[in-house]
Amino acid sequence: xxxxxxxxxxxxxxxxxxxxxxxxxxxxxxxxxxxxxxxxxxxxxxxxxxxxxxxxxxxxxxxxxxxxxxxxxxxxxxxxxxxxxxxxxxxxxxxxxxxxxxxxxxxxxxxxxxxxxxxxxxxxxx
Numbered sequence: 001x002x003x004x005x006x007x008x009x010x011x012x013x014x015x016x017x018x019x020x021x022x023x024x025x026x027x028x029x030x031x032x033x034x035x036x037x038x039x040x041x042x043x044x045x046x047x048x049x050x051x052x053x054x055x056x057x058x059x060x061x062x063x064x065x066x067x068x069x070x071x072x073x074x075x076x077x078x079x080x081x082x083x084x085x086x087x088x089x090x091x092x093x094x095x096x097x098x099x100x101x102x103x104x105x106x107x108x109x110x111x112x113x114x115x116x117x118x119x120x121x122x123x124x125x126x
Contacts, residue, residue, distance in 0.1 A: 006104055007040035008075075008112035012096070014119050017086070021121075026090040030119040033084045034068070036100065036112070038075035043105040045074045046081070051098040051114075056091035068100075092121035 013033045020029035038044055051063040066072065073081040087096065097116035103109050 004042045004104070004106070004108070005040040006042060006044070006102070006108060006110045007038075008044065008100065008102060009037045009039045010100070010112060010114045011035045011037075012114065012117040014096075014117055016119070016121050020086075023092070028089045028092050028119075028121060030087050030089065031084055032087065032096065032117070032119070033082060034114070035080055035082045036073070036075065037080040038077050040104075041077050042108075043074065043076045044102045045072055046100050046112075047072055047103055048101040049098060050101070051096060053087060053089070053094060053096050055089045055094040059090065063098075087119060089119060094119045 015031045017029040017031055021027055036046065046068060048064065048066050049068055053061040053063065069083045069085055075081055095116050095118050098114045099111040100114065102112050
């Protein structure tokens with residue numbers, strides 16, 4: 001039996017949302033779009049997520065939950081799933097990283113790493 005390749009490629013992009021933020025109240029809203037692509041050779045399903053969100057004060061929030069945006073997408077080899085969600089920080093800069101817990105069609109469980117990305121308020125030029 002050939003060895004299967006269990007591989008997920010995760011590409012994050014983050015955007016600052018000024019209209020949902022309030023710097024005076026230390027509320028900084030960010031949206032992030034994640035593209036998840038099955039770069040392996042076995043159909044897989046995303047079952048849960050584990051985020052580690054760190055702000056500029058080194059305050060760490062861990063977020064665990066089922067699926068993403070209420071879905072547990074199934075991806076055949078070569079298929080992608082994209083979704084957008086949000087995060088709120090108390091500082092203008094922070095980072096997010098984590099893992100998606102995946103289950104392959106053959107029952108193999110594995111973690112897909114989410115590369116660390118930065119949440120940052122664009123510098124305003126006066």
